[in-house]
Amino acid sequence: MLPMSGLNAVKGVGIGGSGMESIETVETERTEGAVETDVVIVGAGPTGLVLAIDLARRGVRALLVEKADRLFPGSRGKGIQPRSQEVLDDLGALPGILAAGSPYPRMRAWEGAERQGEWDMMARSEPTEQVPYANILLIPQSRTQEVLYARLRELGGDVRFGAALTGFRQSEEAVAAELSTGETVRAAYLVAADGGRSTVRRALGIGMTGETVDPRPMLVADVRLSPDAIVDRDNWHVWPKAPGGAVALCPLPGGDHFQLIAAFEDEAAAVDTAPRAVRELLADRTPLAATDVVEVLWASDFRARAAMADRFRDGRVILAGDAAHVHSPAGGQGLNTSIQDAYNLGWKLGRVLRHGAPAALLDSYEAERLPVAAEVLGISTRLHRASSEGADTQRGEEVQQLGLGYRDSPLTVETRTGLADGALRAGDRAPDGPCGAGRLFDVFRGPHLTLLAVGVPLPPLADGSVRTARLAAYEPYGTGLFLIRPDGYVGWAGSDGDGLAGYLAAFGAAHPPAGG
CATH class of the missing domain: 3.50.50.60 (FAD/NAD(P)-binding domain)
Structure with missing residues (x-):
């Protein structure tokens, strides 16, 4: 109590x-x-x-x-970046996310009723041993x-x-x-x-x-469109020169819904989120008819701000x-x-x-x-x-947020010296890779800390909340001991176990209670 x-x-x-x-x-x-x-x-x-x-x-x-x-x-918020997919994998939620999501569609520009160019807004990459989730998920x-x-x-x-x-x-x-x-x-x-x-x-x-990133208001809404509407579900459709402000329709996975985003050129414009107004906006700015909008499921207005x-x-x-x-x-x-x-x-x-x-x-x-x-x-x-x-x-x-890390954190301790410029250091995201019959992410998954030995012996540990693993060699890690935090970042790195026990003392009991 x-x-x-x-x-x-x-x-x-x-x-x-x-x-x-x-x-x-x-x-x-x-x-x-x-x-x-x-x-x-x-x-x-x-x-x-x-x-x-x-x-x-x-x-x-x-x-x-x-x-x-x-x-x-x-x-x-309709995009899950690769690093967040790794987080959700650890938390056991990723299977449901992958089942409900889809890759981002290619962009399709329009001018009135005329189709123009097509391109990828999101760069596409192939998964690797180190990065199993390489692309943003819609x-x-x-x-x-x-x-x-x-x-x-x-x-x-x-x-x-x-x-x-x-x-x-x-x-x-x-x-x-x-x-x-x-x-x-x-x-x-x-x-x-x-x-x-x-x-x-x-x-x-x-x-x-x-600051205000853009003083012009915007409308965002979820709409269900008629199957007879001029837009298909293979592209994210954009009218950059639409009268009154640009319009975009992004197909959402799992049905006939689209996310509508409409900009307003007039900073003083009053954004009407009523279903009737949403239908009229699409009819005024794009080749879609008001009747193409079967249902407006949700609508809101905002101004882009960073704070x-x-x-x-x-x-x-x-x-x-x-x-x-x-x-x-x-x-x-x-x-x-x-x-x-x-x-x-x-x-x-x-x-x-x-x-x-x-x-x-x-x-x-x-x-x-x-x-x-x-x-x-x-x-x-x-x-x-x-x-x-x-x-x-x-x-x-x-x-993608894979490069974000905590090298300057008070929790980060790097004891090795003479590392190459591109070497993995304490504070960096711990890469995935093969480990025995499974993968490193399988070893890291869970609420524990992990001590990974790469090309060096594992020192004895008294802390029961630390899982251990050993690799003979793995190039992305180089050589050394790496203490992986529960959130998948290298907290401590060394050539041997000197100083590791003192570092672990900051994280509490050596023998955690059940469920901890």
């Missing part, structure tokens, strides 16, 4: 419909009946679901609350969330729908969260995964520093996903960066809550993820502006 001493005397915040207001104290009778858990996760989008899955497999109790009465219904965000939710339930977790966070407060020992259901939930940590307009972030007074929270943590409250950084949709970076926030945070919470690691381990979350978010924001902003200026910028390795 988590101690709650001091909570009644700690200032908190209330989250109301008209903004935030201070709450000086909380009545004793409300905290006495609090629901107990380890982590409260606010928001059941991809970030919250991935974090809940990772905590569930670690035996960490988590309450995932969502103010809506169902999962998000739209296609908004899958609507709504379907991604359904697969993640199903995986969470397989692990015994769930989502509390219709439960909005109405207030929270924290002491040095715990967080108390108040829900619209009338419950008070007591936890060790609260994670805000509640989107770009995060009420938790605003309640904490954490600012967002950024990042000034910090990702306030005591026992942690920001993740869009609550911490907001991206332009160009390059498919937002959802993927959010997934990897959760993946980075999940194993650290697990080590602190189940293995006795010092709470200071959580400081590395911001130290690692904030620079990554800044780099990715720069990529998506640059791609958006290039596309807006008419450049057919192909998305290649820079958007």
Whole structure:
């Protein structure tokens, strides 16, 4: 049971419909009946679901609350990059994602009713031993969330729908969260995964520093088209010179749905998301007739913005996903960066809550993820502006997120010297490859750390939470010992075991409890 001493005397915040207001104290009778858990996760989008899955497999109790009465219904973030596919493989969700997704279609330009050129927006690569998932996968965000939710339930977790966070407060020992259901939930940590307009972030007074990438509004909608419509499902159709602003129709896998994106040249335009208005927009700007739109399933408007929270943590409250950084949709970076926030945070919470690691381990979350978010924001902003200026910028390795790493992290220790320029170093993503009858990713899969010996002996280990493997030789790794973190990055590397025990001590108990 988590101690709650001091909570009644700690200032908190209330989250109301008209903004935030201070709450000086909380009545004793409300905290006495609090629901107990380890982590409260606010928001059941991809970030919250991935974090809940990772905590569930670690035996960490988590309450995932969502103010809506169902999962998000739209296609908004529709691309799963190669690195995120590796994450979902580890979490056991990739089979469902692959079954529901498809390769990205080739782009097809139109001028009125005339077909023009065709090209690949996404560079295509062949899988290799080191990179088994080489290409971005097209899958609507709504379907991604359904697969993640199903995986969470397989692990015994769930989502509390219709439960909005109405207030929270924290002491040095715990967080108390108040829900619209009338419950008070007591936890060790609260994670805000509640989107770009995060009420938790605003309640904490954490600012967002950024810029408007494009002041012109945009419409995004999911539409079902008639089979007689002029567009086929083999291409992503684009009218770059459409009157009033460019229009794109991307076929979504698994049916007759398309994602519609329409730009508005007029910065002051009021975007009407009503089904009638969506039909009229397509009829006005493309050769499709209004009657070709059988159904408008979901619609929203937005302006492309790039912004990042000034910090990702306030005591026992942690920001993740869009609550911490907001991206332009160009390059498919937002959802993927959010997934990897959760993946980075999940194993650290697990080590602190189940293995006795010092709470200071959580400081590395911001130290690692904030620079990554800044780099990715720069990529998506640059791609958006290039596309807006008419450049057919192909998305290649820079958007796949395989090259992102943590060489400058406080958790990264490289003890080898004289390495070649292209050598794998501590902080880098650990490549896949053959290992015995299986693959390295099979060895890494799970909540544990892995010690990989390549061309050197395995030292004795007292830590029961570390799995070991040995390769006689494998060129991508070179020679040495590599401690692979639970999120698939090399944390420590050395020529022998000197210093390894001290490094492992930062991650907690040598003999983890069952399920940890």
